[in-house]
Amino acid sequence: MPDSPDAITEFEARIAAGETIEPKDWMPDRYRKQLIRMMSQHAHSEVVGMLPEGNWITRAPTLRRKMGLLAKVQDEAGHGLYIYCGTETLGVGRAELVDQLLTGKAKYSSIFNYPTLTWADIGAIGWFVDGAAIVNQTMLAKASYGPYARAMVRICKEENFHKRQGYEIMATLAAGTPEQKRMAQDAVNRWWWPSLMMFGPSDKDSPNSAELTRWGVKRKGNDELRQRFVNLTVAQAVAIDLKLPDPELRPDPATGDWHFGPIDWDEFSRVVHGDGPLNRERLAARRQAHSDGEWVREAASAYAAKHTAAAAPAAA
Amino acid sequence: MADDGTPAPSDGQWPLWEVFVQPPRGEPFEHAGSVHAVDAESALQNARDVYTRRGEAVNIWVVPTAAITASTPADSGPFFDPGNDKPYRHPQFYSVPRGVRV
Amino acid sequence: MAPALDGPVQAALVQYLLRLGDDRLVLGHRLSEWCGHAPILEEDIALANIALDLVGQATLFLGLAGAAEAAGRDADALAYLREAIDFRNVLLAELPKGDFAFTIVRQFLFSVAAYYRLEGLATSSHGDLAGIAGKALKETRYHVRHSGEWVIRLGDGTSESHTRTQAALDALWRYTGEMFLADDVDATLVRAGVIPDLATAEPKWLAQVTGVIERATLAVPPSGYMQRGGRTGRHTEHLGIMLAEMQILQRSYPGAKW
Ligand SMILES: [Fe+2]
Numbered sequence A: 001m002p003d004s005p006d007a008i009t010e011f012e013a014r015i016a017a018g019e020t021i022e023p024k025d026w027m028p029d030r031y032r033k034q035l036i037r038m039m040s041q042h043a044h045s046e047v048v049g050m051l052p053e054g055n056w057i058t059r060a061p062t063l064r065r066k067m068g069l070l071a072k073v074q075d076e077a078g079h080g081l082y083i084y085c086g087t088e089t090l091g092v093g094r095a096e097l098v099d100q101l102l103t104g105k106a107k108y109s110s111i112f113n114y115p116t117l118t119w120a121d122i123g124a125i126g127w128f129v130d131g132a133a134i135v136n137q138t139m140l141a142k143a144s145y146g147p148y149a150r151a152m153v154r155i156c157k158e159e160n161f162h163k164r165q166g167y168e169i170m171a172t173l174a175a176g177t178p179e180q181k182r183m184a185q186d187a188v189n190r191w192w193w194p195s196l197m198m199f200g201p202s203d204k205d206s207p208n209s210a211e212l213t214r215w216g217v218k219r220k221g222n223d224e225l226r227q228r229f230v231n232l233t234v235a236q237a238v239a240i241d242l243k244l245p246d247p248e249l250r251p252d253p254a255t256g257d258w259h260f261g262p263i264d265w266d267e268f269s270r271v272v273h274g275d276g277p278l279n280r281e282r283l284a285a286r287r288q289a290h291s292d293g294e295w296v297r298e299a300a301s302a303y304a305a306k307h308t309a310a311a312a313p314a315a316a
Numbered sequence B: 001m002a003d004d005g006t007p008a009p010s011d012g013q014w015p016l017w018e019v020f021v022q023p024p025r026g027e028p029f030e031h032a033g034s035v036h037a038v039d040a041e042s043a044l045q046n047a048r049d050v051y052t053r054r055g056e057a058v059n060i061w062v063v064p065t066a067a068i069t070a071s072t073p074a075d076s077g078p079f080f081d082p083g084n085d086k087p088y089r090h091p092q093f094y095s096v097p098r099g100v101r102v
Numbered sequence C: 001m002a003p004a005l006d007g008p009v010q011a012a013l014v015q016y017l018l019r020l021g022d023d024r025l026v027l028g029h030r031l032s033e034w035c036g037h038a039p040i041l042e043e044d045i046a047l048a049n050i051a052l053d054l055v056g057q058a059t060l061f062l063g064l065a066g067a068a069e070a071a072g073r074d075a076d077a078l079a080y081l082r083e084a085i086d087f088r089n090v091l092l093a094e095l096p097k098g099d100f101a102f103t104i105v106r107q108f109l110f111s112v113a114a115y116y117r118l119e120g121l122a123t124s125s126h127g128d129l130a131g132i133a134g135k136a137l138k139e140t141r142y143h144v145r146h147s148g149e150w151v152i153r154l155g156d157g158t159s160e161s162h163t164r165t166q167a168a169l170d171a172l173w174r175y176t177g178e179m180f181l182a183d184d185v186d187a188t189l190v191r192a193g194v195i196p197d198l199a200t201a202e203p204k205w206l207a208q209v210t211g212v213i214e215r216a217t218l219a220v221p222p223s224g225y226m227q228r229g230g231r232t233g234r235h236t237e238h239l240g241i242m243l244a245e246m247q248i249l250q251r252s253y254p255g256a257k258w
């Protein structure tokens, strides 16, 4: 079917009726393109997101923490994998998507360009970054594209453990020695604002939001999600006696929300455009892993070509 | 080219497999997701490592994605509608005396 | 609870459990270094699974060692507050992770040996030891399968992968003998009926390893001098550096809770 106005009307009627769109269904070319962009960006974020936390696996302070963190970072690899597979149903291979990441053509969440300086950063990431991700992904679990929504459902089930292990780390540090408490507060100070930026610019400044909303990929606006995250997090910070670094933070009786101060969108855009603290290092680490792994991937393919020629699924 | 017309990976990428897992209580297999792997044994291992980390399954099937034939949306009318007007296939079609649980 | 053992037998048991625990802690740590850097996402997940199994086994064995020692040290105290000279792992486990071939070949050589040892220990008269060994045995069966299939694919893949895998095998072979050394610790426990005699583990290991090496079109390295020392705390230089990293928080903040 061509991209005719009738087809688009019919497509939008399906979305309005709450139907999910499946890989072989007709979809507007824009919808497909937007999904590929958004989903692959999400997958890249999961994979690059392994690096800051992976940095502390070998230094985790107890065996329990070591296993918790390793299992958490492993889950993020799984998240990347699920979403890449979802994206592949739109007709683009993972190798191509990875290539877009490694050549800098594709973006990933800017939060992962910040460094993990102390063990408390592992707590702050689980609490804030995974906490923010849950808010966002809970919404995406109702996305109109079936494979994306299903990946999100699976991911959301796994994320709760991530947030809880992060919050537990922070609670333990905050109740620990003065040095530990200082470490925890410092991590909160560094991760709070970048976490709020994770939801993206205000919807009116977000070029893709309107289209994604109209097509049911996004069901809520960036500002609404950000506000929800703030509302959830304030009480959690109070409970463990850590201070969110925002002098303007106060309840707004008119809306029932927590009012928060202005976000430094200059910083956001600087980091998005490559000048965050660790943009170069993160990409270099991914490139290194990819090129170090090339001979391994080739070896497996060569072995299969020799031994399973008849059964090779994609060779037909 | 796979025979359904989708392009085969041309960039050295490992082929894609669909993973179906059976939950522990003998329920039917359900689709869990996909993995890349060069052969069936590797696909089975990858499926085990990726999709059964929390005890979700007691059995796994892996199927080359290219081997799956799927219905298309164009089929959906003629393919599935006939079931809708055969209410006698559903238990609610048959009445039971009040108060009896069948 | 296991029946009380004589002093020397109890001391041997503590040593034996430390060996089992340290092998797994150190190797699990090395494997965890791959997380985020593996050749493909599927393998990031697979290696992390094996690392988690090993650290989990280490936690159980070290916990039991601490209980048997009865000196108030738990698994964390043993993992994070001992010096390199107190660690009892085989040297094989502590070598840096190397390339993927090195990691996989080591995992295979270790896992097969671990499998036959655990198979014996699962019949131990010491109930707690037998229980942990039985659980670890199930996990290890999969480690053997995963690493073994990779050895075959790498050995019989491309000429580059073949060369790298043979090089890994040649480099690692001299560290394999230590996995089968039996000293006074083993003899004491065998005599006391705590563990079975495991003399057949080595020939079984060699037969299985040889079979896979041949399927992988690789060559079994010539037998020569076998490195040893780990079981008595005489390690390579790599272990101290690894522990410096692993133990940094516990060492920097004595007594803190995490
Ligand atoms: Fe995630």
Ligand SMILES: [Fe+2]
Binding pocket: A076, A130, A133, A159, A162
């Ligand atoms: Fe997460």
